[in-house]
Amino acid sequence: MSTSFSPIPKPPIDKFEVTPNLNYDTDLDGFDWQTIMDELDWLPGGGLNKAHEAIDRHALNPETANKLAMIWEGKNGEREDYTFADMKEQSDKFANVLKSLGIELGDRVFIFMERVPELYFAFFGILKAGAVAGPLFSAFGPDPVKDRMEDAGAKILVTQPDLRRKVTEIIPHLPELQHIIVVNKDNRDPEPLDAQDLSYEVEMAKASAEFQITNTSQNDYSIMHYTSGTTGKPKGAIHRHHAVIQQYSTGKWALDFHPDDLYWCTADPGWVTGTSYGMIAPWTNGVTQLIYEGGFRASYWYELIQKYKVTVWYTAPTAIRMLMKAGDELPKKYDFSSLRFAASVGEPLNPEAVVWGKDVLGHVFHDNWWQTETGAILCANYASSEIRPGSMGRPIPGVELAILDEDFKPVGPGQDGNLAVRPGWPSMFQHYWQKTDMYNSRFKRGWYITGDTANVDKDGYFWFVGRADDVINTAGHLVGPFEVESALIEHEAVAEAGVIGKPDPIAMELVKAFVSLKEGFEPSEKLRRDIMRFVRSKMAAAVAPREIEFIDSLPKTRSGKIMRRLLKARELGLPEGDTSTLEDD
Numbered sequence: 001m002s003t004s005f006s007p008i009p010k011p012p013i014d015k016f017e018v019t020p021n022l023n024y025d026t027d028l029d030g031f032d033w034q035t036i037m038d039e040l041d042w043l044p045g046g047g048l049n050k051a052h053e054a055i056d057r058h059a060l061n062p063e064t065a066n067k068l069a070m071i072w073e074g075k076n077g078e079r080e081d082y083t084f085a086d087m088k089e090q091s092d093k094f095a096n097v098l099k100s101l102g103i104e105l106g107d108r109v110f111i112f113m114e115r116v117p118e119l120y121f122a123f124f125g126i127l128k129a130g131a132v133a134g135p136l137f138s139a140f141g142p143d144p145v146k147d148r149m150e151d152a153g154a155k156i157l158v159t160q161p162d163l164r165r166k167v168t169e170i171i172p173h174l175p176e177l178q179h180i181i182v183v184n185k186d187n188r189d190p191e192p193l194d195a196q197d198l199s200y201e202v203e204m205a206k207a208s209a210e211f212q213i214t215n216t217s218q219n220d221y222s223i224m225h226y227t228s229g230t231t232g233k234p235k236g237a238i239h240r241h242h243a244v245i246q247q248y249s250t251g252k253w254a255l256d257f258h259p260d261d262l263y264w265c266t267a268d269p270g271w272v273t274g275t276s277y278g279m280i281a282p283w284t285n286g287v288t289q290l291i292y293e294g295g296f297r298a299s300y301w302y303e304l305i306q307k308y309k310v311t312v313w314y315t316a317p318t319a320i321r322m323l324m325k326a327g328d329e330l331p332k333k334y335d336f337s338s339l340r341f342a343a344s345v346g347e348p349l350n351p352e353a354v355v356w357g358k359d360v361l362g363h364v365f366h367d368n369w370w371q372t373e374t375g376a377i378l379c380a381n382y383a384s385s386e387i388r389p390g391s392m393g394r395p396i397p398g399v400e401l402a403i404l405d406e407d408f409k410p411v412g413p414g415q416d417g418n419l420a421v422r423p424g425w426p427s428m429f430q431h432y433w434q435k436t437d438m439y440n441s442r443f444k445r446g447w448y449i450t451g452d453t454a455n456v457d458k459d460g461y462f463w464f465v466g467r468a469d470d471v472i473n474t475a476g477h478l479v480g481p482f483e484v485e486s487a488l489i490e491h492e493a494v495a496e497a498g499v500i501g502k503p504d505p506i507a508m509e510l511v512k513a514f515v516s517l518k519e520g521f522e523p524s525e526k527l528r529r530d531i532m533r534f535v536r537s538k539m540a541a542a543v544a545p546r547e548i549e550f551i552d553s554l555p556k557t558r559s560g561k562i563m564r565r566l567l568k569a570r571e572l573g574l575p576e577g578d579t580s581t582l583e584d585d
Contacts, residue, residue, distance in 0.1 A: 375427030
């Protein structure tokens with residue numbers, strides 16, 4: 001879907017009780033990344049490790065060692081608190097567990113868990129051991145887990161009993177997997193482990209609480225996030241420890257972290273926002289973070305802000321639209337006086353949502369833009385700057401954005417084109433795992449081509465227009481149509497499938513599938529439901545088709561490629577454009 005946002009009169013900027021960390025118009029003279037790098041501790045041997053910057057440097061400082069790092073609330077209302085010293089001890093122990101299992105520098109360790117404290121201990125333990133962390137979305141079905149772990153050659157999987165059962169069938173297809181560590185949180189699930197599985201609790205009880213962080217360099221790999229494309233399986237975007245420089249700085253600049261903040265990021269740690277801004281950015285800045293295990297419920301989200309006196313809140317446009325749908329009266333029951341800064345990311349935030357935040361919650365939402373590949377925020381609406389509802393803001397210091405034409409040359413203000421970034425920002429991804437040609441294809445004439453289209457106004461504010469490819473953005477999750485199509489055609493009745501994103505007022509886009517059936521099968525509501533159930537068993541329900549339409553045949557080029565563009569045009573009643581390559585009926 002191509003969505004264009006236009007400026008509307010801005011609401012008055014919030015009056016904060018603290019001075020914003022960045023005044024965009026006055027603080028950028030002579031900017032140098034080295035200044036930010038000097039604010040970090042670095043390792044004794046001169047290396048750099050995200051876990052040291054996020055956890056250990058605070059734990060080793062007597063003034064911050066006993067400061068609360070995490071307030072965790074479980075889905076059943078239970079609460080656990082952890083200081084930076086606690087976080088260091090638990091992550092040190094897990095690093096020792098990994099070393100005892102033979103994990104070495106660069107090995108891939110994947111996490112498939114709900115938002116429980118042990119996920120965070122494991123994540124930083126992986127980084128301390130010098131391994132590469134591979135976070136997985138807890139709602140994934142077995143196929144997405146298999147595709148990612150198989151591609152990465154993961155050696156260890158850390159999971160929970162119910163999720164372990166979900167992926168039982170794929171384990172024999174992961175030849176490089178050596179160990180599965182199962183976290184049995186508070187004996188919630190007393191079922192016995194598989195004979196080959198390891199108990200997290202047993203292994204942690206045996207492990208030493210002291211660990212010397214592997215002396216990783218700033219160029220060693222740290223995190224691998226998988227992102228979907230138009231064709232083929234998801235690709236693993238690899239990030240270095242060097243990315244911490246930008247994650248730390250944008251926490252200050254774009255989210256305006258201050259030392260006494262209570263921060264809540266609603267993103268799942270299986271996605272890049274949940275790691276970059278649900279772990280690394282807040283804790284490198286030494287702020288206390290609320291982690292909530294449960295899902296969305298408007299009334300309870302409001303209650304959490306009130307209960308814990310949240311000061312900085314980072315969420316997604318889909319969640320904001322769901323809050324809007326819950327009505328303007330509900331927020332009046334809650335106290336938001338602690339909140340001073342709210343931001344959103346993951347998809348374009350419609351202008352109406354910005355104004356709604358100001359009118360109903362008392363705070364505008366500061367939208368920002370970045371991608372899995374960029375590793376950190378690249379463009380933002382700042383605490384000290386004018387808010388232009390619908391704009392994704394202005395570039396962060398040290399980052400050059402541009403709008404390019406089809407020849408990859410810059411265009412002037414107000415013209416739509418390819419959104420591009422000049423390579424060299426600290427959190428830039430370094431590779432697509434085992435896909436060198438694909439990685440190289442993203443760089444043209446000295447620019448990284450983001451795959452988004454946008455424009456920039458005369459004052460340097462950027463405005464999102466749409467995706468330049470067929471990737472679907474549903475509730476902030478990027479879904480590759482090929483993945484869904486592949487799952488669909490595994491059903492015994494499906495001959496061919498074409499998948500598009502259909503506009504939706506809440507999720508931005510929903511996944512719609514067009515299906516042609518094999519001989520002997522007839523369209524019916526029962527078959528439609530059966531196909532939906534089948535695909536949801538293989539993928540996350542959040543990214544499986546919400547609609548299925550049966551058609552006799554799919555439009556294809558003469559070379560046999562399904563023309564998703566035509567499917568979308570026909571669905572939306574738009575001009576079909578050039579059909580010269582369409583195969584004859």
